[in-house]
Amino acid sequence: MEYLLTVTRTKTGLPAVAETGAAGKTKGFARILCRDNGGKKTATYLPQPEEIEDIGHVVFVLQKNDYCIAVERSRTTAYKITVTQFSGTIDDQEQALFELRHSYSGKRWDVMPPEYLQPAIEAAKAKSQAELPAGAWYQTKQPSPPVSPSAPVLKPGDFVPSFLGIRELRQIADDEFSVCLTNGVQFLVYIKECLPKRNNG
Incomplete structure (x- = not known):
């Protein structure tokens, strides 16, 4: 029916x-x-x-x-x-x-x-x-996780020192990681599959 x-x-x-x-x-x-x-x-x-x-x-x-x-x-x-x-x-x-x-x-x-x-x-x-x-x-759709309020906000022209280490690495989704550096900077990393370019020649 x-x-x-x-x-x-x-x-x-x-x-x-x-x-x-x-x-x-x-x-x-x-x-x-x-x-x-x-x-x-x-x-x-x-x-x-x-x-x-x-x-x-x-x-x-x-x-x-x-x-x-x-x-x-x-x-x-x-x-x-x-x-x-x-x-x-x-x-x-x-x-x-x-x-x-x-x-x-x-x-x-x-x-x-x-x-x-x-x-x-x-x-x-x-x-x-x-x-x-x-x-x-x-x-309902889940909002993106907020950035930690303790992480400093970088402005254009700010200098980021070299030789940084990763303080914390946390997976928050299948293709998404939260990274916190030793200087307090926190950012998100998205994993994307990259396929090699074909050589048409």
């Missing part, structure tokens, strides 16, 4: 979908998105309070194989859950095609979802019960 979900576009033209939800005393619904491994997606936009009704709670760039988990709640603990996966296709009407993977109704699954999807499913169920729902399953 296939489902269609309307996408919007980011400023750079990428397809985007929002996490949404609302709840009352007896009914509620929620829609969240997650990665193909069930992990949290990085938010591309967090709407302001006055925008939530029109946009949603969190906006994500849609990627192939992302999951969409939709929950409809009636009464307190009666749920209908649909887990679909983005096929990678978007039609001319800006409708993203999702394929059904798992469905829950009448307290049973047609096909049991994998364990890695359980945290996201539980987050969607909780969102359908929240009277003031907010973003339930997302992460």
Whole structure:
């Protein structure tokens, strides 16, 4: 079975979908998105309070194989859950095609979802019960680590003495190192693969 979900576009033209939800005393619904491994997606936009009704709670760039988990709640603990996966296709009407993977109704699954999807499913169920729902399953971009305030700030023309040593070398990412010299200067080093130039002659 296939489902269609309307996408919007980011400023750079990428397809985007929002996490949404609302709840009352007896009914509620929620829609969240997650990665193909069930992990949290990085938010591309967090709407302001006055925008939530029109946009949603969190906006994500849609990627192939992302999951969409939709929950409809009636009464307190009666749920209908649909887990679909983005096929990678978007039609001319800006409708993203999702394929059904798992469905829950009448307290049973047609096909049991994998364990890695359980945290996201539980987050969607909780969102359908929240009277003031907010973003339930997302992460934000991590800012770059600040430079130590004790490190001196060099100005153009400042002289840096020779024969310096490294006081501390700390890896802060797969391709990023923080280096502190013996004179107190601290800087970041990024590792980049360099390929040899081909000799066309």
